[in-house]
Amino acid sequence: MAPTKKIAPSILAADFAYLADEVAKVAPEADLLHVDVMDGHFVPNISIGAPVVKCLRPATDLYLDCHLMIENPGDFLDDFAKAGADSCTVHVELGDPRPLFDRMRAHGMRVGLVLNPDTPLDAVVPFLTEIDILLFMSVHPGFGGQAFIPEVLDKVRAARAIVDERALAVELEIDGGINLETAPLAAAAGADILVAGSAVFGASDTAAAARAIRDVAWGV
Ligand code: DX5
Ligand code: ZN
Numbered sequence: 001m002a003p004t005k006k007i008a009p010s011i012l013a014a015d016f017a018y019l020a021d022e023v024a025k026v027a028p029e030a031d032l033l034h035v036d037v038m039d040g041h042f043v044p045n046i047s048i049g050a051p052v053v054k055c056l057r058p059a060t061d062l063y064l065d066c067h068l069m070i071e072n073p074g075d076f077l078d079d080f081a082k083a084g085a086d087s088c089t090v091h092v093e094l095g096d097p098r099p100l101f102d103r104m105r106a107h108g109m110r111v112g113l114v115l116n117p118d119t120p121l122d123a124v125v126p127f128l129t130e131i132d133i134l135l136f137m138s139v140h141p142g143f144g145g146q147a148f149i150p151e152v153l154d155k156v157r158a159a160r161a162i163v164d165e166r167a168l169a170v171e172l173e174i175d176g177g178i179n180l181e182t183a184p185l186a187a188a189a190g191a192d193i194l195v196a197g198s199a200v201f202g203a204s205d206t207a208a209a210a211r212a213i214r215d216v217a218w219g220v
Contacts (some may be wrong), residue, residue: 005187005218006031006135007064008173010197012047012144018058019052023184026200029210032063034175034195035085036144039070042091043142050079057084061177065089065133065193067175068116069141081107089114089135092123100130101130112173116141121155130166133193138186139176144197148177153189160190180216186219 009030014022023033033056038047057073066085070076073090077100080088088118089112090100097113104111114135115124124134136156140148156172163170173193174186184196203209214220 004031004192005214005220006193007214008032008034008045008193008195009143009200009206010034010036010195011139012036013197015201016048018054022201022206023056023060023062026206026210027060027072028060029207029214030062032065032193033060034197035066036197037068037070037184038067038142039072039078041046041071042094043069045142046149047095050076050083053080053085054083063087065112065173065195067112067135074103075131077103077107081109082185087133089133091116091141092127093119098130101127114175115155117149117152121158124159125162128162128170130168131170133171133173134163135173135175135195136191137176138174138178138182140212141176146177148179148182148185150182150185153185156191163190166176166210167211172178178213180212183217185211 009026038045040046050220063086066088087110092115101111110132112133113131116137138152171192174191175195178196179199200209
């Protein structure tokens with residue numbers, strides 16, 4: 001059964017001074033809200049953490065999709081769960097993610113696993129039966145506004161084939177450089193969830209921008 005296709009605006013590109021307003025404006029065309037958490041160690045940039053998720057939680061009903069670009073996610077899963085995260089997505093490059101999965105499940109969060117552009121698909125295949133979301137980085141993590149890396153589409157296609165063949169309940173999500181040109185490529189490769197930061201929050205009408213991405217990707 002194919003999961004529903006979804007758009008996930010990334011608040012990294014929003015105006016943090018008006019975050020609740022930014023979220024409310026995009027909400028009619030958003031399925032999830034992508035929250036980029038960066039620690040200045042795993043990636044060379046610092047963004048936001050669980051306190052912001054805690055403030056967002058009462059401000060929106062949207063699913064909060066927390067992408068943890070941090071060296072020690074295990075130290076913060078409790079905080080994200082308590083703050084109201086719907087899922088946390090951890091990087092496979094950090095080593096065995098299973099203990100983190102167990103902690104996320106214990107908190108009732110959905111489980112995400114993410115791989116960088118240079119990480120082979122083989123690194124995540126052993127975990128496909130244990131996760132809800134597989135996130136493909138289509139830029140090197142750390143910054144919004146980078147150019148899409150098209151080679152990542154081969155991995156998305158290969159994952160789509162595995163997930164379909166084994167009828168796994170894993171959503172395929174792609175993050176980085178998604179815009180009106182790249183969204184159709186990602187959708188055609190089999191992505192279920194498109195994350196878009198600059199292409200949404202850089203537009204004057206953010207909801208229309210999200211809608212336009214959905215239209216070009218899936219024609220709906
Ligand atoms: C990059 C982040 C992305 C980022 C995407 O490290 O994981 O979620 O917000 O931004 P755009 O859509 O501008 O590439
Ligand atoms: Zn992200």
